[in-house]
Amino acid sequence: MNKFKIDDAxxxxxxxxxTIRYYEELGLIKEPERTDGGTRLYSEDDIERLKKVVLAKDILGFSLQELQDFVKLREKIQHHREDYRNSSDTSKRREELEHIAAGLSEQIFMIDKKMERMQDFRNEISQLQDKAAQLLKE
Structure with missing residues (x-):
């Protein structure tokens, strides 16, 4: 597996x-491996995770707190997958799945609200553009 220094990441x-170091401090990404000299070494998975954080922040407009919640939920899902395979307690598995489903519903609701606000803003800008075009025709 390839390892990347922070410049490459x-x-x-x-x-x-x-920013990468700050995201590491916040727990948005896990602490990377280090060389004996202390140089951070990022895996391909680390790079992909950073790209997902960038996507959530830039495209969806997530705040840092929302990003932390998003990352925690993803970690919980990953952890649940591992526990699910090893657990025979169906009631515990179901309870955990219900909790995850609720968290995912919250994320979807938040994204839908952001999309509504973006659409409203787009409509407002479009109306201003139409008004400007009308004024230019006069």
Whole structure:
């Protein structure tokens, strides 16, 4: 598996090195491996996770708190997958799945609200553009 230094991770994700370290501090990404000299080494999975964080932040407009909630939910799902395979307690599995489903519903609701606000803003800009075009015709 390939390992990337922070410069490479920054280039691949479009983030600054400082931002990557900050996201690590916040727990948005796990602490990467380090060389004996302390150089961070990111895996391909780390790079993909950073790209997903960038997508959630830039495209969906997630705040840092929303990003943390998003990451925690993803980790919970991953952890649940591992526990699900090893657990025979169906009531516990069901309870955990219900909790995950509720978290996913919250995420979808939040995204839908953001999309509504973006559509409203787009409509407002479009109306202003139409008004400007009308004024230019006069």
């Amino acid at each position: 920054a280039r691949e994700t479009g983030l600054t090195k400082r």
